[in-house]
Amino acid sequence: IMALIEIMLALAGIVALAFVIFGSYKFILSQGDPQKVAGARTTIANAVVGLIIAIIASRVISFIAGRIG
Numbered sequence: 001i002m003a004l005i006e007i008m009l010a011l012a013g014i015v016a017l018a019f020v021i022f023g024s025y026k027f028i029l030s031q032g033d034p035q036k037v038a039g040a041r042t043t044i045a046n047a048v049v050g051l052i053i054a055i056i057a058s059r060v061i062s063f064i065a066g067r068i069g
Helices: 002-029 034-068
Strands: none
Touching (some): 002 034
């Protein structure tokens, strides 16, 4: 079960990284439009928060798995 959770957290990290890249492309293509820039920044910020959560969750799961077995 722990291995499955680790795989799911790794996938979450990959998806978050993909959203950072997607937000970066949105930012580049916004051409200075304030609404598009704000949307791109929101996408990037949310992706970074998701990435941080995935990293912390992975560390917590690794710590718990180390204590259990």
